[in-house]
Amino acid sequence: MKRFSVPLAACLLTGTLAAAQPDLVILVRHAERAAEPARDPGLTPAGEQRAEALAQALSGLRVNAIVTTQFRRTRDTAAPLARALGVQPLVVDAKAGHVQAVADAVRAQTGVVLVVGHSNTVTAVLAALGGPKLAELCETSFHHAFVLQPAEQPPRWAQFSYGAASPPPAASCL
Template sequence: MRILLLLLASLTALPALAKDQPIYVTRHYDTPAGERDPDLLPAGKARAERLGKLLAGKRIATIYVTDYRRTRQTAAPLATRRGIPVETYDPRDTSGIVARAKAATRPVLIVGHSNTVPDIVEQLGGTRPAELAHEDFGDLWTLRGGKTGRVKVAP
């Protein structure tokens, strides 16, 4: 009976543990200005490779990208290296991607855009970043337990 009670207590703790999983958010990396669906520039490709190495040891379960080349290319090195599934989301549906990320039981990466990342970070409970200009590439936010971390991914 005692073992059964311990087992039940540990199972009820699982959802609480899942809520403490980090969520990583980044904007797609370096692109030329003024193009609708550009490929990453060489600096963006180098930064994406660096992101793949930086997050290689994390237990990321899913990578969420929009249906644009630049977001898919930003996520590709990590997804390929680790065999992580890539799922698309609608960049106009911030609440939808936030709900999917919050429901995850393992860490996830969201790759967004200059006009979506501040809202995503804020709706995930983080400190809202300043609006992003075209030149603002390379920031990676980590949201965990109500805290926000931010590092710069160098090319």
């Protein structure tokens, strides 16, 4: 007779062990933000161009879910793609436990998911989803995009750039 832990046995009985998960996750930092208003700025003209470049770069991937934070800069970065695809972004508040909350929200999706985060969360969410542990993004870095196939064992990942190049990174960040 096989023995299972209580959580595993419960999953087997309820059929949630093989729960759906996304095929592909794309993670980016919000585009260049304006200086004002200080509390919740939108995007600069360069940021708006980068948001459009993101929509173009992902146009053929059939993104069916978008996750952002409550901050305008993440919502504005996702907006061109969301409009083009008719997708309503899921907002996960940036607060204590944010990285895990985003990872949980992503795992609840299927298909292709775009996550628009912040310099201090993008690589942490990538790691929480099974990707590599990378340095945080630099405050001046906006061009990075990470792609993760979480269902692969081990999860496969890649990185690409989109939009205009960012300034060279500092030694301790990407």
